[in-house]
Amino acid sequence: MQQDSSAGPAKVPAPVGEAEHVSKTFGETRALIDVSLNVNPGESHGLVGRNGAGKSTLVSLLTGLSRPDRGSIRLEGQPAPGLADRGAWLARVACVYQRSMVVPPLTVAENVFLNRPTAGNSSLVNWSSMRARARELMLEWGFDVDVDQEAGRLTVEQRQVVEIARALSIGARFLILDEPTAALEKAAVERLFERVRRLRDGGVGVLYISHHLEEIYEICDRVSVLRDGAMVLSGAVRDIPQASLVAAMVGSAPPRRATEIEAVEKKGELGERRLVVDHLSVLSRAGSVADVSLSVRAGECVGLVGLDGSGSATVADAIVGLLKPHSGRVTINGAAARPGKVDAALQRGVGYVPQDRHARGFVPQLGVAENLTLTVLDRLARSLGIVSFKDRDALAAKQASNLQIVAHSLDQPVSSLSGGNQQKVVVGRALAPDPSVLVVVNPTVGVDVASKEALLDTLAKARDQGVAILLVSDDFEDLRVCTRLMVIVRGRVAAEFDQPPWDRQRLIAAVEGLDVAV
Amino acid sequence: MSLSSRAVLNFFRELTLVPVIVVLMIAGAVVNPVFFTTSNLINVAEGGAALGMVVVAESLILLTGKFDISLQGTFGLAPLLGAWLIAPKASMGLGTHVSPWLGLLIVLLVGLVVGTINGILVVKANFNAFIFTLAMSILLTGLQLGWLGGQTIYNLPDVFIYVGSQSWFGIPVSVWVTVVTFALAALFLRYHRAGRAMYAIGGNLEAARAAGIQVDRIRIGVFMVASVLAAVAGLMQAGRVTAVTAGQGSNLIFGVFAAAVIGGVSLDGGRGRMVGALTGVILLSLVTNILTLSSISSTWIDAVDGAIILIALGLAKLIGTERA
Secondary structure, eight states: OOOOOTTOSTTSOOOSEEEEEEEEEETTEEEEEEEEEEEOTTOEEEEEOOTTSSHHHHHHHHTTSSOOSEEEEEETTEEOOOTTOHHHHHTTEEEEOSSOOOOTTSBHHHHHTTTSOSBTTBSBOOHHHHHHHHHHHHHHTTOOOOTTSBGGGSOHHHHHHHHHHHHHHHTOOEEEEESTTTTOOHHHHHHHHHHHHHHHHTTOEEEEEOSOHHHHHHHOSEEEEEETTEEEEEEEGGGSOHHHHHHHHHOSOOTTOOSEEOOOOOOSOOOSEEEEEEEEEEOOTTOOEEEEEEEEETTOEEEEEEOTTSSHHHHHHHHHTSSOOSEEEEEETTEEOOTTOHHHHHHTTEEEEOSOIIIIIOOTTSBHHHHHTGGGHHHHBOGGGOBOHHHHHHHHHHHHHHHTOOOSOTTSBGGGSOHHHHHHHHHHHHHTTOOSEEEEESTTTTOOHHHHHHHHHHHHHHHHTTOEEEEEESOGGGGGGOSEEEEEETTEEEEEEOSSSEEHHHHHHHHTTOOOOO | OOHHHHHHHHHHHTTTTHHHHHHHHHHHHHHOGGGGSHHHHHHHHHHHHHHHHHHHHHHHHHHTTOOOTTHHHHHHHHHHHHHHHHSOGGGTSOOOOOOHHHHHHHHHHHHHHHHHHHHIIIIISOOOHHHHHHHHHHHHHHHHHHHHTTOOEEOOOHHHHHHHHOEETTEEHHHHHHHHHHHHHHHHHHHBHHHHHHHHHHHOHHHHHHTTOOHHHHHHHHHHHHHHHHHHHHHHHHHHHTEEOTTTTTTHHHHHHHHHHHTTOOTTSSOOOHHHHHHHHHHHHHHHHHHHHSSSOGGGHHHHHHHHHHHHHHHHHHHTSSOO
16 A cells, blocks of 8 residues: 555644545445544544444444455554554554453453563563553553452453553554443543543543443544444534534434324323332443332333433343342332342233343244243143143234234244244233233344334233333334333433423433433 | 452462361371371372373363363373384284384374364364363273273383383472473463463453454464373373273363362363462372272262362362352
């Protein structure tokens, strides 16, 4: 590749990281379309976009995990090294991912100097010099972590610090932070911001990816917005009002999508309070929640809306007993639920559609009928616990036709069904015991349009028959079956909507943690 | 909290078994006065030497997050092939009259070949380590049995049995070799980049890969080294009994895993040290010796052996290697 001379006047340092008209296609999906972005030294550059907008793809191009189909990547003004030359990439760019990349059994100092010489050219490890250099580094950047500690004992925040320190010590001056605040509490977020500012002042270029727009305003100089693989907005943060940022992320209403989410007409009367959650606090890696209170009446469908990691799914897990609450109470049909006891919750009349259907939803090698009736084996069993296959198949056939499950036969293994039909089986299984309360988490993820319709219709029907439904979802389409919405941001209830139809803009603003100002 | 107290704590965590060993030695003295004689203690050490070599080998593999059941097969087959090449026809050998040094070379070579096959197929071709090395173990043991038709190779040249039968300064050569191997392995793991990389690989494979560590190369290398160590251990055993039997190595691997695990080497990878593994070996060797010296009927020895391993395991869990 040729030497680039268009970097501008000699005074201006080259961007630490630069994507020039990059495009990337995965199969049918155009993940990135002619995207250009640059991060200058001493700059903090925000990158926002909804899930699937192409952020992760751009990061993988910028960190050398994949190669653009078209366009080029430049680091510190130089053409990017080959994909195989990991060392060269590591020395120029580092990404702190949401999932931790520290080695738990090793000490902090070792993690910082992982796979790097510590004793000149020798391949021996000089422990004292390694410790000293790690300590020096922590001091230089103002990080407060004991370098002799085992990394496995660090908090999430401290692990992040270790990863940042590692990147800086290699010499990388381009740092990508991928949703760094997702698992942090408020005070830790403040400290992170302080660190980012310090890095910026030290000449490091930071690409800051976040779902939380207020963070962008807090610490970013420029911001770029990706939508459906294209860069739709880029500029100085102070010139872009929040409303424009949200508008850029959401896009102008495409033909088939109204700005308002149409709500299904509600029939039937509200009944008694079936599910009551009282000042619930739960600690969880997947997103802790604090002081969440809500109640769901019979015939009501409450939507719990939040970003990944906001804690919305944690609430559901705590209700069904998968997680033990730190404090607070869950009351199901008037009786206090026993924390941590899933079977007890289900026995009390809770139906549960888990978030990860592959891990918790069904038994892949068993047939449709068997999966559908797993929750009602006790009812199907006659004396001595012997299950009647005739009764079972009859019940399963009824469920399958209600849910429009497409399968060769009721014996077909669920693993060979399409995603949509698998999910119908999971929902059918939850509904089989005629639950009075239904807790549903992301029921339509990875499901085709027709199945989505069928699933949502099923939920609406259950609601109209008097089931109390708590629907946890980050897919706004799902929310049309809801009669009331609660928005969770960072583990707390941030907003409530109780009059459908829902306004898309306001909802997104609330979910992203912005003040709901129209 | 402070550095020093944590370092001290870490150090003692590796020595969890020391009190157990002390108790065992007292028990040994009570059971039979012969226990505390020099000759018996040397006997214990010699008995533990071959086991110790294989424990070093298995611990190295465990640290990188894999394991190898077929080390016991290598332990038997490698010395067998070496011995078969150089032993006279009359004592079940080939009767080639080639240099006994060639026999030794064959022993190491068999270890290297088996280790390479295991390493490449488990690491590169991604075979499940359990089932693959189990099958390999059955194959090697079967070859060993078939080759000899259940007979024993004896009348081995001095060079071949030197490690297993001679002594330096009153202590068997095999014990020296094993102790040095432990020490070298410990130093390597602590002070060599590849040694630290092994912990990184076992601790978080993705992080190790992302840091540019040549994950596959190191893991395959470890399989190779481990099998060579197992072959040397087999040589020690052959030298000690001055013969290679068709059953050499059978059931050895259970003791190996037991010693490594009660010594604090994690089956999940990334955690454990040679000091700990050594205490595991000492403990198991003492148990075997004391049971032999005691009046317990030999048919009960296995049961008692198992019970003691379980107790040691519980103790190790209680005092320490697991996080709260």
